[in-house]
Amino acid sequence: MKILTGNDLATGDVIWWTGSGWSRHVEESADVGEKGDEIAQTEAAARRVNGPYIIDASRDEAGIRPAHIKDRIRALGPTVRLDLSLKPADPTIGTWVI
Amino acid sequence: MYRYDQYDQAIVDARVEEFRDQAARRLAGQMTEDQFKPLRLKNGLYLQLHAYMLRIAIPYGTLNSRQLRMLGHIARTYDRGYGHFTTRQNIQYHWIKLQDAPDILAELATVEMHAIQTSGESIRNISADQYAGAAADEICDPRPWAELIRQATTFHPEFSYLPRKFKIALIASPTDRAALRWHDLALRIVRNEAGEEGFEVFAGGGMGRTPFIAYPIRAFCPAEQIFSYIQAVLRVWNSHARRDNIHKQRMKILVHDLGHEEFTRQVEETFAHMLTLGTDFPRAEYERIAAYFTPPPFETGLPEEIDRADPEFALWVDRQTAAHKAPGYAIVNVSLKRVGGIGGDITADQMDIVADLAERYSFDDIRVSHAQNLVLPHVRKQDLHAVWQALDAAGLADVNLDLVTDIIACPGLDYCTLANARSIPIAQKIAQRFADIDRQLELGELKIKISGCINACGHHHAGHIGILGVDRKGTENYQLLLGGSGAEDTSLGKITGPGFDEDGIVDAVEKTTDVYLRERQDGERFLDTYRRIGVEPFKEAIYG
Numbered sequence: 001m002k003i004l005t006g007n008d009l010a011t012g013d014v015i016w017w018t019g020s021g022w023s024r025h026v027e028e029s030a031d032v033g034e035k036g037d038e039i040a041q042t043e044a045a046a047r048r049v050n051g052p053y054i055i056d057a058s059r060d061e062a063g064i065r066p067a068h069i070k071d072r073i074r075a076l077g078p079t080v081r082l083d084l085s086l087k088p089a090d091p092t093i094g095t096w097v098i
Numbered sequence: 099m100y101r102y103d104q105y106d107q108a109i110v111d112a113r114v115e116e117f118r119d120q121a122a123r124r125l126a127g128q129m130t131e132d133q134f135k136p137l138r139l140k141n142g143l144y145l146q147l148h149a150y151m152l153r154i155a156i157p158y159g160t161l162n163s164r165q166l167r168m169l170g171h172i173a174r175t176y177d178r179g180y181g182h183f184t185t186r187q188n189i190q191y192h193w194i195k196l197q198d199a200p201d202i203l204a205e206l207a208t209v210e211m212h213a214i215q216t217s218g219e220s221i222r223n224i225s226a227d228q229y230a231g232a233a234a235d236e237i238c239d240p241r242p243w244a245e246l247i248r249q250a251t252t253f254h255p256e257f258s259y260l261p262r263k264f265k266i267a268l269i270a271s272p273t274d275r276a277a278l279r280w281h282d283l284a285l286r287i288v289r290n291e292a293g294e295e296g297f298e299v300f301a302g303g304g305m306g307r308t309p310f311i312a313y314p315i316r317a318f319c320p321a322e323q324i325f326s327y328i329q330a331v332l333r334v335w336n337s338h339a340r341r342d343n344i345h346k347q348r349m350k351i352l353v354h355d356l357g358h359e360e361f362t363r364q365v366e367e368t369f370a371h372m373l374t375l376g377t378d379f380p381r382a383e384y385e386r387i388a389a390y391f392t393p394p395p396f397e398t399g400l401p402e403e404i405d406r407a408d409p410e411f412a413l414w415v416d417r418q419t420a421a422h423k424a425p426g427y428a429i430v431n432v433s434l435k436r437v438g439g440i441g442g443d444i445t446a447d448q449m450d451i452v453a454d455l456a457e458r459y460s461f462d463d464i465r466v467s468h469a470q471n472l473v474l475p476h477v478r479k480q481d482l483h484a485v486w487q488a489l490d491a492a493g494l495a496d497v498n499l500d501l502v503t504d505i506i507a508c509p510g511l512d513y514c515t516l517a518n519a520r521s522i523p524i525a526q527k528i529a530q531r532f533a534d535i536d537r538q539l540e541l542g543e544l545k546i547k548i549s550g551c552i553n554a555c556g557h558h559h560a561g562h563i564g565i566l567g568v569d570r571k572g573t574e575n576y577q578l579l580l581g582g583s584g585a586e587d588t589s590l591g592k593i594t595g596p597g598f599d600e601d602g603i604v605d606a607v608e609k610t611t612d613v614y615l616r617e618r619q620d621g622e623r624f625l626d627t628y629r630r631i632g633v634e635p636f637k638e639a640i641y642g
Binding site for chain 1: 124127131145147148149150178192193194195196197440511512513517520522523526572573574
């Protein structure tokens with residue numbers, strides 16, 4: 001699947017396109033199919049996202065997983081500061097990235 | 099240290115308001131990101147993996163306690179409670195909001211700090227010996243010259259849109275603690291036969307994709323002519339530089355392509371012209387600046403003896419302190435390399451504690467080293483025990499200066515958009531493998547430097563053991579380099595062979611140290627043994 005990500009303009013937060021808006025949680029991503037560029041252009045012009053780009057991802061029982069480690073780190077937070085990640089209470093979450 | 103005059107303050111304050119307007123226009127949609135990006139970068143604001151990153155300049159690595167407390171305040175108020183000291187003696191915060199950035203810069207301006215020229219195609223923060231003004235082996239304090247050069251080059255129109263970034267380092271000791279010859283322009287203050295101070299000049303160094311050690315281009319430039327010489331170097335580069343190809347824009351490429359003899363000839367020709375223009379620093383201006391760096395009022399008659407009854411304290415003294423030029427004083431190195439921690443990271447509370455210690459015990463003076471540690475440069479030997487106790491209580495009294503766990507590592511793929519692989523977890527695993535202090539001391543001086551990509555912010559080319567993270571088909575992979583040095587015996591590390599995964603690189607480092615322990619002769623450091631026996635015994639152990 002193809003998903004769309006970028007950063008929130010004002011806060012810099014990593015955000016993911018849900019099909020109707022933006023979320024900080026990658027598991028809420030929508031498959032943008034062939035429409036990623038069009039959505040990215042519209043959303044960037046409306047200042048709802050900064051630097052949007054399309055990535056490959058897969059969906060399994062654990063949710064949506066970006067194909068590249070860089071985007072998995074973006075989705076979670078630094079692997080060396082899991083206390084600052086989006087899932088600080090999950091001690092195993094680091095393995096999801098690797 | 100240098101203090102802003104009314105002009106400095108007015109310039110920095112105006113810059114803050116200019117950026118406040120720029121940021122507001124971006125947030126209001128009056129500028130695209132393409133339009134805004136060069137403006138935010140000129141104020142040190144990057145967009146990294148998780149948020150904006152703000153890099154703040156610490157000129158020649160010198161801070162006072164008020165400034166360090168402000169850095170702690172920024173960490174606490176605008177970031178997530180910590181900051182990260184970099185290999186250019188700067189600090190950066192990784193969780194900044196664009197909407198907060200103008201307020202942060204305004205707060206910094208109140209303590210005479212800014213983020214100007216910490217990014218972009220400019221002359222970056224001038225780095226210097228972290229022991230400047232304290233080192234027993236220096237011939238003078240190099241910081242007045244660093245400050246003069248900083249002032250003369252900041253906002254200089256000829257240097258505002260350089261072909262690429264430009265890095266200057268400055269020392270005044272035979273011992274190189276600043277990775278001098280890994281800079282575009284490297285200046286070492288020396289004395290000629292007449293006893294006059296001047297500059298030994300090296301040019302064309304740099305790490306990154308194409309590493310070069312700076313060539314010596316002038317054995318002695320009279321001190322009062324150094325700005326003409328610097329301008330000549332920059333002008334020659336500027337006139338030739340390949341602005342069409344990002345991989346060829348750094349000055350090191352030009353020096354290499356022209357040949358350093360021809361580059362030097364052109365610099366000398368331009369220098370002769372520059373001297374006719376009268377743009378050098380008047381002596382009075384040097385003296386005005388130098389007055390800010392007058393040595394603190396060191397006490398005399400202080401005891402040299404240190405009570406070494408506590409073995410842990412004695413060990414810390416032996417490893418973490420260095421000789422000071424004033425009798426009865428020592429230079430204290432504060433390790434930011436706790437095993438299991440993140441090298442260069444420091445919490446807001448720790449910043450406050452170091453600031454308090456500097457105020458009480460070190461004439462209000464703190465330094466940042468390019469190795470991502472801190473220094474209290476002027477501590478009375480009789481106060482060392484109290485300082486050690488306070489540092490220990492704050493988790494800052496680790497003993498590992500220049501040892502195997504004192505690892506330089508860039509933020510890597512955990513934070514950086516440019517990175518191909520994570521650096522910090524590799525540093526952590528190596529540090530954990532070698533955590534035993536007796537083992538570290540047995541290995542002696544051993545500098546490991548790790549970069550998460552070819553840009554080499556972690557100085558892997560200059561590591562006795564260097565590690566370069568690469569992306570191999572979407573997987574992190576680590577190449578091992580041996581034999582580099584960032585000290586006065588500067589050398590370029592060589593890649594040993596195929597790379598390793600995360601655990602494999604740690605094993606490879608351990609096998610490398612095993613060869614050293616087996617092969618070393620009396621008094622040899624790791625680097626000495628490597629240079630004597632060559633790479634083959636190491637390759638055999640690693641890949642055999």
